[in-house]
Amino acid sequence: MSTDLDAPIRDAKICRVVYSTEQIAARVAEMGREITRHYEGREDLLVIGLLKGSFIFVADLVRTIHFPHHVDFLIASSYGTGMDSSGIVEFLYDPGVRIQGRHVILVEDIVDTGSTIDLVLPLLEKRGPESLELCVLLHKRRVRLKKEPRWVGFDAPQEFLVGYGLDHAESFRHLPFIGSL
Ligand code: IMP
Numbered sequence: 001m002s003t004d005l006d007a008p009i010r011d012a013k014i015c016r017v018v019y020s021t022e023q024i025a026a027r028v029a030e031m032g033r034e035i036t037r038h039y040e041g042r043e044d045l046l047v048i049g050l051l052k053g054s055f056i057f058v059a060d061l062v063r064t065i066h067f068p069h070h071v072d073f074l075i076a077s078s079y080g081t082g083m084d085s086s087g088i089v090e091f092l093y094d095p096g097v098r099i100q101g102r103h104v105i106l107v108e109d110i111v112d113t114g115s116t117i118d119l120v121l122p123l124l125e126k127r128g129p130e131s132l133e134l135c136v137l138l139h140k141r142r143v144r145l146k147k148e149p150r151w152v153g154f155d156a157p158q159e160f161l162v163g164y165g166l167d168h169a170e171s172f173r174h175l176p177f178i179g180s181l
């Protein structure tokens, strides 16, 4: 049976599919296995997704982590519009879930300049987690982060990527694959 999962490409200004639905699913399942192994025997895992870009990745990832854990989300924003290099970040949405003493994985869709992660991680560290690791789906490897992610889905090309949660001006998040604009 032919699948029409890639049909949205006909409507979008996507120049090529970079990671197909199948490639993403396979890699996410691998990451879930690694995470499951890493935290084996430990309790109190909290997976925190950075919205909005990580919403699909988190939904798929947590279903591949094979022990009970909790899931939450944060929205981080620099002052002004979107993520820029103002160097100041605040949480626009923060449910204030307990982080103290817990094993925490921060999940991000993509690392480009690294400024989002470099600014958000210290804010979470201040809350006293037992451990804090970073899991990102895509890493453009343009910079060295203050703390590199323990889990990276793909080393991404230096292109603007959309789909599977990633947007351009809020469009394209719904695409089941990752494409280049
Ligand atoms: P950074 O702070 O420069 O590392 O960028 C992080 C944020 O910018 C990500 O969470 C995305 O929301 C956005 N971003 C960076 N590169 C891309 C891209 O190629 N496509 C879509 N969003 C991106």
Ligand code: MG
Residues within 6 Å of the ligand: 050, 051, 052, 053, 054, 109, 110
């Ligand atoms: Mg983002």
